[in-house]
Amino acid sequence: MKTRVNQKNGDNLSILGFGCMRFPTRGGSIDEPRATAMVRDAIAKGVNYFDTAYIYHGGKSESFLGSALAGGYRERVKIATKLPPFMVNKLDNAKKIFATQLSRLRTGYIDYYLLHMLTDKPMFDRLNSLGVLEWMEQLKAEGKIRNIGFSFHGSKADFEKIVKAYPWDFCQIQYNYMDENNQATKDGLQLAASLGIPVIVMEPLRGGKLVNNLPGEVIKTFNKYDDKRSPAEWALRWVWNHPEVNVLLSGMSTEEQLADNIRIAGDVDADSLSKEELNIFEKVKSVMMEKTKIPCTACGYCMPCPAGVDIPGCFSCYNDKYLLNDKSMRWKYMQTLGAMSVKPANASRCKECGKCETHCPQHIAIRSQLKTVSKEMEGFFYKPMVGIVRKVMKIK
Known part of the structure; x- marks a missing residue:
């Protein structure tokens, strides 16, 4: 196992x-002996970084991990878990959640503690105004938290604001060969690294979408390379080729996935992909872009929108729905553009001012x-559903 x-x-x-959101299940629950x-x-x-969260597996992931790490395994690993912002309306909420997490995980401290799924700067500002960051700093001084970070699902502009707003110990972003210009983007990855902030990468396979349902032309392009690799291996090697990436998270559901990922992780280095291999990725991305409904590169020149629409985010979700046959999109x-963001940024908020179009290079x-x-993405039930979710989650 290589380390960084x-x-x-x-x-x-x-x-x-080890991403702890996709453990093997049986009868709808974690298959504990197997997992x-x-x-x-x-x-x-050699795997020593385990990433879980308060809400994973219906709230059972942390408890299972605490049990699996009993008997001396806890001391051999780093545990990362997360505070869900949508469940925090006052500081006491955060304190109760953290106490529950320590109990579930059977530990006296968390190695890497994250604000979970920040989508915009106002969400960070709200938590900061509640005293959450100051409280986390106190826990760090007491040794109950070793590192303070955040995970991110939003726009490039908001990532840049958040990563500069606090002296983070680490951050976690979605990054893969199709998201080089989406969400935090490659620029965001390099910005974090330039600030000395370690980067944990999630969704290297986009939840399996870069393995399953890929266009036939993509498979043929990968198969032209002499060294035969699965689409998963190609995708993982692309992420690990970036020296700015400290850890790549993979949610492994089978023994075969685990064995294959460990094999690959023992055989990769940063900046090791050849020109031929990099050209293959360019061809693959070209094929994918040809099948993309809207030719948005997420450059962000159209932003900010006066009406608050996350234009690249809207186009990205729409494109993925068709390109990757993603029924959950x-x-x-x-979730990311309406229900759990502090300021909704969905497409129907557009006021048709046209300012964005004057700046779009595409x-x-x-x-x-x-x-x-x-x-396509909202429909009749969208606004009522967003309202219900925001009410249940107590997001104002």
């Missing part, structure tokens, strides 16, 4: 981290396309 050093604290972290064996096998083979659209008819996105 956390430039802030000197931790020697396995480049493969425990996988966790301990991973540790025996409507929910993801509602000359996209943005106003017209936003109408299409609104029709």
Whole structure:
């Protein structure tokens, strides 16, 4: 297992981290004997970073991980878990959640503690105004938190604001060969690294979308290379090729996935992909872009929108719905652009001022396309559902 050093604290972290959101299940619940064996096998083979969250597996992931790490395994790994902002309306909420997490995980401290799924700067500002960051700093001084970070699902502009707003110990972003210009983007990855902030990468396979349902032309392009690799291996190697990436998280559901990922993680280095391999990725991305409904590169020149629409985010969700046959994209659209963001940024908020179109280097008819996105992604029940979710989650 290859490792990379956390430039802030000197931790020697396995480049493969175990994402604890997709443990094997049986009857709708975590298959504990099987998952425990996988966790301990991973540790025996060098994996030392485990990423969970308060809400994963219906709130059962942390408890399971605490059990799986009993008997001396806890001391051999770093645990990362997360505070869900949508459940925090006052500081006491955060304190109760953290106490529950320590109990579930059977530990006295969390190695890497994150604000979970920040989508915009106002969400960070709200938590800061409640005293959450000051409280986390106190816990860090007491040794109950070792590192303070955040995970991110939003626009490039908001990532840049958030990463500069606080002296973070680390951050976690979605990054893969199709998201080089989406969400935090490559610029965001490099910005974090330039600030000395370690980067944990999630969704290297986009939840399996870069493995399953890929266009046939993409498979043929990968298969032209002499060294035969699965689409998953191609995608993982692309992420690990970036020296700015400290850890790549993979949610492994089978023993075969675990074994294959450990094999690859023992055979990769940063900046090791050849020109031929990099050209293959360019061809693959070209094929994918040809099948993309809206030719948005997420450059962000159209932003900020006076009406608050996250234009690249709207187009990204719409494109993924068709390109990757992602049936869950409507929910993801509602979640990240309406239900759980402090300021809704969905397509129907467009006021058709046209300011965005004057700056778009792709000359996209943005106003017209936003109408299409609104029709396809929102529909009659969108606003009521967003209202219900925000009420349940107590998001004002």
